[in-house]
Amino acid sequence: MSHDSHCAFCKIVAAQIPASVVFENQTSLAFLDIGPLADGHLLLIPRDHYPALVDMPREESTRLLSVIPVLGRALLEVTGAEGFNVLINNGTAAGQVVPHAHIHLIPRQSGDKLGYRWHVSSYENDRPAELALAYQEALRKHID
Numbered sequence: 001m002s003h004d005s006h007c008a009f010c011k012i013v014a015a016q017i018p019a020s021v022v023f024e025n026q027t028s029l030a031f032l033d034i035g036p037l038a039d040g041h042l043l044l045i046p047r048d049h050y051p052a053l054v055d056m057p058r059e060e061s062t063r064l065l066s067v068i069p070v071l072g073r074a075l076l077e078v079t080g081a082e083g084f085n086v087l088i089n090n091g092t093a094a095g096q097v098v099p100h101a102h103i104h105l106i107p108r109q110s111g112d113k114l115g116y117r118w119h120v121s122s123y124e125n126d127r128p129a130e131l132a133l134a135y136q137e138a139l140r141k142h143i144d
């Protein structure tokens with residue numbers, strides 16, 4: 001099992017840092033975010049150290065993601081939220097602060113004023129076709 005002795009989340013996995021753990025199995029752990037955006041905000045992490053989701057082997061990431069619906073049902077029941085956001089920040093530019101892959105589950109209520117504004121743009125000319133082709137080529141390399 002890979003572990004980074006400088007990583008805060010690895011320290012939580014190793015019980016060297018206390019956390020309010022709500023779920024654990026052989027490969028993953030979920031606990032309360034200590035800086036919650038809403039009451040009951042959860043973090044779901046793999047026990048193994050991977051800097052980001054894209055660094056995880058496919059089977060590992062599938063196993064981790066499969067926990068989301070189970071946690072989500074519990075979150076809705078416990079917090080009384082009307083919904084929740086699943087958020088994964090991949091890389092510093094995307095707002096990832098702790099370099100150990102993690103998934104946020106953020107309880108939401110109508111009108112809670114949480115969230116962000118996307119600035120929606122549009123495509124010109126052949127750009128969608130170019131992108132689709134580039135994606136298809138890249139995915140042939142990455143899908144095992």
Ligand SMILES: [Zn+2]
Nearest residue numbers: 007010049100
């Ligand atoms: Zn780690």
